[in-house]
Amino acid sequence: MSISRRRFIETVGGAAATAALAPALTRAQAPRALLVVDAQVHLWKGHTPFAPAHRQVVDFTPEDALKEMDAGGVSAAVIHPPTWDPDSNALAVEAARTYPNRFAILGNFPLDRPDSRDGIDRMKGQPGMLGLRFVFNQPHQQTWLTDGTIDWLWPAAERAGMPVALLGPGLLPAITRIAPRHPRLKLVIDHFAAPDKNWSNLPELVATAKFPNVALKATGAPSYSSEAYPYRDIHGHIRRLYDAFGPERMFWGTDITRMPVSWRQCVTLFTEELSWLSAKDKELIMGRALCRWLGWNLP
Secondary structure, rough: OEEEEEEEEHHHHHHHHHHHHHHHHHHHHHOOOOOOEEEEOEOOOOOOOOOOOOOOOEEOHHHHHHHHHHHHOOOEEOOOOOOOOHHHHHHHHHHHHHHOOOOEEEEEOOOOOOHHHHHHHHHHHOOOEEEEEEOOOHHHHOOOOOOOOOOHHHHHHHHHOOOOEEEEEHHHHHHEEEEEEEEOOOOOHHHOOOOOOOOOHHHHHHHHHHHHOOEEEEEHHHHHHOOOOOHHHHHHHHHHHHHHHHHHHHHEEEOOHHHHOOHHHHHHHHOOOOOOOOOOHHHHHHHHHHHHHHHHOOO
């Protein structure tokens, strides 16, 4: 069968155009790389942690962390300056200034000093400072969440638009009291609220999900399992919390310096082993939801 010269040129030209566009089409159809943002890391310099669960090393610098993050497929991380290094807030600020697309900060300051009530004003506006984080693990702090000692903090953080992450005795009852009184204050529960080996706090933790201004850091998961990777004994607990909080208020992370496995396995625990998480769930839980909660506009 004959074909006109014009039809031949149009056909060949169309095929050539399609071939030329093929690489671009392939790129457009390729899945977007997963943004993986660790909700908690500690960086320090010149001090050995007094918490024995953490690596007993004098330094864990931004560069140390970045090397491990790159190996583990971690895009960025939120620094929680540790109390064992009195200069850790300054180190965190320098890390965020130097690597603005890799590090942000939940900072802290003493809550029991005469100038404490000016602390938020001093912290806000520093490079990478997106919120606050307080742990009440010292003997004199044991009742602070429940006895009114720091009740001034909640309205101050609410006015400043600073999310607050928390961990300590009496945390969950405190959350149920604070959250409804300060609905514009974003609260974050650390480390699954530090469950015991039976996760006996699970019903109380699930109950806090009813407050829309409360989110959960799903950090340190391997440390709350009695099994080896992939820690199947805690999958059901994580699923129950996912059902309660949803992927928009559940933030993956590690607290890597006390984890018994690599960053990579902490990632794959969620991206490969929890089969009930959809691709959209993973995108949110592994980083996007945390960035939205904190207002971190990563590329």
